[in-house]
Amino acid sequence: MQYVMLIYLDSQRWSALSTDERNRVHQDCGAWHEALVKSGHSRNAVGLQPVSTATTLRETNGKTMITDGPFAETKEVLGGFEMLECVNLDEAIAIAKRFPGLRAGCAVELRPHVPGNECKD
Amino acid sequence: MTIEEIHRQHYGRILASLIRVVRDFTLAEDALQEAFAIAVAQWPKKGPPPNPVAWLMTTARNKAIDQIRHRTMAQSKHDDMISLATPGESSPESADTLRLIFTCCHPALAPDAQIALTLHTVCGLTTEEIARAFLVPVPTLAQRLVRAKTKIKLAGIPYEVPADEELSERLSAALHVVYLVFNEGYAASAGAELLRADLCSEAIRLARQLVELLPAEREAAALLALLLLNDARRDTRTDPAGDLVLLEDQDRTRWDRAKIAEGASLVERSLRGGSPGAYAIQAAIAALHAQAPRARDTDWRQIAALYALLAQMHPSPVVELNRAVAIAMADGFEKGLALLNQLDLPGYHRLPAARADLLRRLGKFPEAAAAYREALSLVGNDAERRFLTRRLAEVSAAGT
Numbered sequence: 001m002q003y004v005m006l007i008y009l010d011s012q013r014w015s016a017l018s019t020d021e022r023n024r025v026h027q028d029c030g031a032w033h034e035a036l037v038k039s040g041h042s043r044n045a046v047g048l049q050p051v052s053t054a055t056t057l058r059e060t061n062g063k064t065m066i067t068d069g070p071f072a073e074t075k076e077v078l079g080g081f082e083m084l085e086c087v088n089l090d091e092a093i094a095i096a097k098r099f100p101g102l103r104a105g106c107a108v109e110l111r112p113h114v115p116g117n118e119c120k121d
Numbered sequence: 122m123t124i125e126e127i128h129r130q131h132y133g134r135i136l137a138s139l140i141r142v143v144r145d146f147t148l149a150e151d152a153l154q155e156a157f158a159i160a161v162a163q164w165p166k167k168g169p170p171p172n173p174v175a176w177l178m179t180t181a182r183n184k185a186i187d188q189i190r191h192r193t194m195a196q197s198k199h200d201d202m203i204s205l206a207t208p209g210e211s212s213p214e215s216a217d218t219l220r221l222i223f224t225c226c227h228p229a230l231a232p233d234a235q236i237a238l239t240l241h242t243v244c245g246l247t248t249e250e251i252a253r254a255f256l257v258p259v260p261t262l263a264q265r266l267v268r269a270k271t272k273i274k275l276a277g278i279p280y281e282v283p284a285d286e287e288l289s290e291r292l293s294a295a296l297h298v299v300y301l302v303f304n305e306g307y308a309a310s311a312g313a314e315l316l317r318a319d320l321c322s323e324a325i326r327l328a329r330q331l332v333e334l335l336p337a338e339r340e341a342a343a344l345l346a347l348l349l350l351n352d353a354r355r356d357t358r359t360d361p362a363g364d365l366v367l368l369e370d371q372d373r374t375r376w377d378r379a380k381i382a383e384g385a386s387l388v389e390r391s392l393r394g395g396s397p398g399a400y401a402i403q404a405a406i407a408a409l410h411a412q413a414p415r416a417r418d419t420d421w422r423q424i425a426a427l428y429a430l431l432a433q434m435h436p437s438p439v440v441e442l443n444r445a446v447a448i449a450m451a452d453g454f455e456k457g458l459a460l461l462n463q464l465d466l467p468g469y470h471r472l473p474a475a476r477a478d479l480l481r482r483l484g485k486f487p488e489a490a491a492a493y494r495e496a497l498s499l500v501g502n503d504a505e506r507r508f509l510t511r512r513l514a515e516v517s518a519a520g521t
Contacts, residue, residue: 001277088279089229090287112276 002043002085002113003092005099009079011051013105021104028100033082040085041095047080076107084110122173124160131174132245137217138178141280143185146242146270152188156181178213218243219282219334222327226295227278234269235298236305241266243330244323254320255305292335296344296400299327303348307355321352332387339391343400346387350407353380365508369416381411402431421451438466446475454479470499474509481512486520 014022036042051070058065070077079101086092089110096108122130132153139149156177160169170176225239237255240246246254252262272278283291306320328345335341357371388408391401406427413419428444441464449457458479466472477492493513500506 003277086277088277088281089227090279090281090283092277093229094287110276 005082006109007080008076008107010105025104043083045082051077133243134213137221138213152181152184155184226298340398343391343404346384347404349380349384353377365504470496486516489516
């Protein structure tokens with residue numbers, strides 16, 4: 001099964017870390033990801049620029065509105081995601097449990113993909 | 122054996138095996154229900170088959186194959202057809218029951234969904250029965266079950282006994298579900314009383330299955346012990362009017378000796394080999410209460426020591442409260458009162474109620490009355506409110 005692991009970071013807790021600590025978490029996350037690529041569990045991973053760089057689009061009455069910033073102001077913001085290939089949820093949970101960002105206050109959300117070949121039924 | 126008895130004893134086991142073969146909760150449930158419906162129609166006329174459980178299993182599996190044939194013959198279903206078409210075993214495997222319990226108690230499901238799903242699939246209770254027992258509307262409960270089954274399927278929650286390194290954590294989640302089912306039944310409220318007593322029996326049945334399936338897991342044995350020891354006292358906890366009877370005032374001749382004996386021997390088993398778990402300590406405390414011939418024979422000193430051990434393992438003000446009460450009974454009310462005064466449990470009626478009780482025993486009636494009033498302002502349960510009101514009247518009368 002394919003899962004996307006959405007990584008949310010608590011911006012307050014994250015900015016409270018020292019540069020050294022942040023670098024260490026980044027490094028550990030990199031090693032964690034590399035290991036997943038080697039074992040065939042990761043299909044792709046994306047890290048996102050801060051929400052201050054976000055642009056949001058909505059359509060109202062046929063008109064597209066473009067605004068600066070994220071679609072909702074929240075304490076925890078999407079920081080990136082990892083695309084996982086696992087046999088089941090337990091394997092995905094085991095991988096997510098080892099994610100080094102957890103100790104820096106990150107929360108991760110696991111969401112299964114809608115399987116491509118079953119969209120037809 | 123009647124069809125009802127077979128349903129009662131084997132429903133969960135047959136379903137567990139069907140789910141493994143069919144890999145779909147809803148499909149397995151529908152097929153098994155159909156098989157039981159055929160049994161109800163045929164057996165009274167023709168007589169039951171020589172092996173009713175095997176017959177139900179085979180009939181349900183054939184129904185499931187029909188269902189899958191009926192659906193699209195999409196490639197994705199091909200694998201299911203192959204595994205279904207292979208002549209499978211016709212008797213349920215005990216490992217399947219364990220798989221089913223772990224899937225129903227998966228932490229990725231909401232706690233109330235875990236409880237409902239376990240009672241529905243493992244115990245075979247109907248949606249209506251569970252809804253009545255938990256005092257929720259039937260559609261709410263039905264929706265909860267559908268949502269849980271959908272999540273199992275779409276999120277890929279496995280139908281497996283967890284790997285060794287995960288087993289103890291996952292087992293404690295399953296044990297917690299059983300514990301919650303029991304508590305729901307034990308905190309009996311009038312009206313739904315009978316059904317709620319059923320929840321206690323179901324919880325004991327589940328705990329017993331876990332002990333049989335995982336004999337090396339001491340906390341499973343400890344939970345079964347704890348449930349049996351509490352259940353042994355169930356009928357004496359309230360008087361005919363539904364009012365609360367305190368442990369020290371309960372009629373000990375009416376306690377269920379067989380349950381106490383079984384519980385006590387399980388406690389010994391769960392305390393052997395390694396440091397005890399939280400259920401083992403709680404069960405040991407329950408055993409000390411259950412085995413005291415009279416209330417005043419209770420070994421409060423040992424109970425206080427066990428609470429201290431529990432507090433070390435799971436620091437909690439509620440455990441500290443219980444420890445303070447045990448110390449009061451063992452070493453003097455003043456000493457217990459001093460410990461209670463150090464606790465802070467905002468909004469919890471049992472703290473002022475415990476203080477009130479010790480003040481009453483010390484003959485400090487006006488202070489006791491004030492503490493009872495505080496407890497009354499916080500209590501939620503009717504039987505407890507009536508009890509506290511009665512005590513308040515007693516100490517008020519004694520104080521004047």
